[in-house]
Amino acid sequence: MILDLLLIIVGLTLVVWGADKLTEGASSLARGMKVPEMVIGLTIVAAGTSAPELFVSMVSALKGTPDMAVANVVGSNVFNTLLIVGCSAVVAPMTISPMTVKKDMPFSVVASLLLFILAMDDFSSFSLAGHDISRLDSLVLLGCFIFFMGYNLRIARRHDVSSSSDTSAEVHVSSSPLLSLCWVAIGLACLIVGSNLFVDHASAVAQQWGVSDRVIGLTIVAGGTSMPELATSVVAAMKGRSAIAIGNVIGSNVFNVFAILGLTAMISPLHLSGISFIDMMTLSVSILLVWWFSFTKFTVSRLEGLTLILIFSGYMVSLFV
Secondary structure, three states, X not given: XXXXXXXXXXXXXXXXXXXXXXXXXXXHHHHHOOOOHHHHHHHHHHHHHOHHHHHHHXXXXXXXXXXXXXXXXXXXXXXXXXXXXXXXXXXXXXXXXXXXXXXXXXXXXXXXXHHHHHHHOOOOOOOOOOOEEOHHHHHHHHHHHHHHHHHHHHHHHHOOOOOOOOOOOOOOOOOOHHHHHHHHHHHHHHHHHHHHHHHHHHHHHHHHHOOOHHHHHHHHHHHHHOHHHHHHHHHHHHOOOHHHHHHHHHHHHHHHHHHHHHHHHXXXXXXXXXXXXXXXXXXXXXXXXXXXXXXXXXXXXXXXXXXXXXXXXXXXXXXXX
């Protein structure tokens, strides 16, 4: 048991560190190729911050634990929406632009509701057992992701945005293309090794404790893979840059559902057995709640942030009770 827990920590450390180095190396390489900063922010950095979820979900599906793959995405998005937005708002009230509320945030709402609909298959009962996210569903999700990326790139060009540090990762590596490629390769290797360690030993601990893959995925795995987003958003809020904090959450939520589950289900259809109606409802209601809070003077206040944290705490308690 102790060895499993240590290897879970090692796996998570490799996943987070690998995602960071992969993002840095890819960003450095893209700059050397004169790729616009906005494109880097919307593609490489967005993918980099969600790389832990991507690799953990894909490895989970390939190893025959689809509930952990889906629970990782559902749990990560609940973690992002309730805890990360909540903590960021408690640190400093989050001012959200009208454009974000009216044009960007609806994508996150649609992603959550669409996942709910695809996972239900039919609404003859409130149980998700026996349902699946098929390869056909994955095409729908990937199509939505392509549309989302195209929309954002068109908006960027229309407003002639060549964003700098607000949407791109800070690069600490050399501008040498060869060294950048090395960091990409090292980061990718750490993600693969770390994901395998994390999934294998998280599943082993779950079996020893009698805890389902669903609960492990919704709590430990989701919380661990969401640490990069939590750190980014809270630091941004402390610096008074709430646009980055909320943008990080929206982008991560959309990427998790459309790209990660789309790719994972394309590789291996996700047959659901443990994910519940309540889990999907929590996912959908949480983003609708943040959207509603955002309409109130285009600000998420400290009190609203505390409300989100309390809802998150109640959901976590309910999983184990």
